[in-house]
Amino acid sequence: MKSELKKYVVDEFKDYVIYRSLADAERDTTRREILSNLSKKEYEHYMFWLQLTNYQPKPPSRLRIGLMITLRRLLGLVFITRLLERHERSVVRWYRELSDALPPKERETLFHIMREEEEHEKMLIGQIEENIIKYLGYVVLGLADAIIEISGVHAGFLGATNVTILAGMAGLVVGFAASISMGVAVYLQAKQTPAIVPFRAALLTGITYISTVILQALPFFLTSDIFIAFTASIAVSITLIAGFTYYGAVVRDVDSRKEIITNIALTLGTAAATYLFGELLSTWLGIKTLYGRLTA
Numbered sequence: 001m002k003s004e005l006k007k008y009v010v011d012e013f014k015d016y017v018i019y020r021s022l023a024d025a026e027r028d029t030t031r032r033e034i035l036s037n038l039s040k041k042e043y044e045h046y047m048f049w050l051q052l053t054n055y056q057p058k059p060p061s062r063l064r065i066g067l068m069i070t071l072r073r074l075l076g077l078v079f080i081t082r083l084l085e086r087h088e089r090s091v092v093r094w095y096r097e098l099s100d101a102l103p104p105k106e107r108e109t110l111f112h113i114m115r116e117e118e119e120h121e122k123m124l125i126g127q128i129e130e131n132i133i134k135y136l137g138y139v140v141l142g143l144a145d146a147i148i149e150i151s152g153v154h155a156g157f158l159g160a161t162n163v164t165i166l167a168g169m170a171g172l173v174v175g176f177a178a179s180i181s182m183g184v185a186v187y188l189q190a191k192q193t194p195a196i197v198p199f200r201a202a203l204l205t206g207i208t209y210i211s212t213v214i215l216q217a218l219p220f221f222l223t224s225d226i227f228i229a230f231t232a233s234i235a236v237s238i239t240l241i242a243g244f245t246y247y248g249a250v251v252r253d254v255d256s257r258k259e260i261i262t263n264i265a266l267t268l269g270t271a272a273a274t275y276l277f278g279e280l281l282s283t284w285l286g287i288k289t290l291y292g293r294l295t296a
Contacts, residue, residue, distance in 0.1 A: 005098075009049040010057040011091060015084060016042035021065045022072060022080070031077060031128055038081070038125075045113050052106065075247065076132040081125045082250045088117045133251060138186055138201045142208030143244050144263070145182060147237045148270050150175050150216045154233055155271035157226075164229045168220030175213025179206045212240060234271065238264055 016039055023035035050056070072080045092114050099107050150171045157167035183206035190198040219232035241263045249256030 005049060005053045006055050006057075008091075008094070009046065009053050009055050012042055012046035012049055013057045014060050015088075016046050017059050018065065018068055018084065021069065022077070025069050025072070026077070034125075034128055035077075035081075041116055045116075048106075048109055048113060076251075078125070078128050078133055078251050079247060081128060082253055085125055085253075086250070092117050134195060135201060135204050136248060136251065138190075138205045139208045140244060140248055141186070142179070142182060142205040143212050143240060146175060146178070146209045146212035147216070147241060147267055149178060150213050151234065151237050151267050151271045152274040154216065154220070154230055155273075155275040156277060158230050158275050162226050164220040164224055164226045167226060167229070168217045171213060171217040171220070175210060175217070179209035179213065182206065182209055215240070234268070237267055241267060 019035055019039035019042055023032050023039055026032040026035055068080065095110055095114050095117075099110050102110060153171050153174050154167050157170055161167065183202040186205040187198045187202035190196045190201040215236050216233045219229040219236070220226075223229050223232075242260050245260045245263055246256045249259055
């Protein structure tokens with residue numbers, strides 16, 4: 001029995017060390033206090049399993065701790081704590097399966113631990129406030145709009161011409177203009193929201209938009225095969241969509257699978273529709289035939 005419980009000791013001790021390390025690296029006083037409280041809770045849970053097993057686990061490696069701190073700085077504290085909380089939910093399921101095998105006193109303590117994992121820790125994480133969360137919607141807006149619009153532009157050129165550089169240039173020109181337009185629209189909209197700095201919201205949206213456009217257009221400058229370029233561009237788009245959708249889902253504490261599938265379907269649907277339109281336009285105007293004569 002004790003050997004089976006070792007994984008719980010290791011898990012709670014790992015979370016305790018991670019939260020403590022995050023707290024030590026945190027500059028904001030309020031967030032440091034929240035992380036310290038989370039660390040104390042995990043330590044209490046660890047001590048419960050330690051008393052049952054007498055097993056002293058090894059601390060997480062410095063590499064793992066350093067990675068968590070780096071991810072916290074890159075992706076924000078809310079994302080990291082929500083990610084850790086998702087793991088806690090699976091741990092709670094393990095505890096429920098185990099509870100019947102414990103003596104009454106230990107079972108009651110375990111139920112208390114489960115309530116803390118499900119309620120108190122979630123409440124503490126909900127108190128964390130970061131600017132990145134306030135502006136996340138603007139980043140997603142720039143990303144999603146760029147992917148849908150520029151995928152459509154590239155798909156349209158796939159149907160109209162075989163020249164990759166033309167398709168790539170068209171995506172960059174349309175994307176540059178659209179990023180400015182989107183930034184101005186966001187600036188005007190953000191002025192109506194007191195908690196948002198309009199210039200910051202507009203800048204984030206514009207930078208996200210044009211960065212996405214550049215990544216989507218890049219394959220068209222690396223190959224002369226327009227089908228390979230378009231496939232690579234779509235692969236980049238799907239990767240960006242999946243990554244940012246997962247990030248947003250973790251931060252909002254919702255299931256990411258349905259959102260990822262929906263967003264990918266919208267991108268592919270837009271690409272298919274604009275490809276057909278470009279193909280029809282090319283056939284009607286004879287663009288491919290004309291280009292073939294000019295290059296013959």
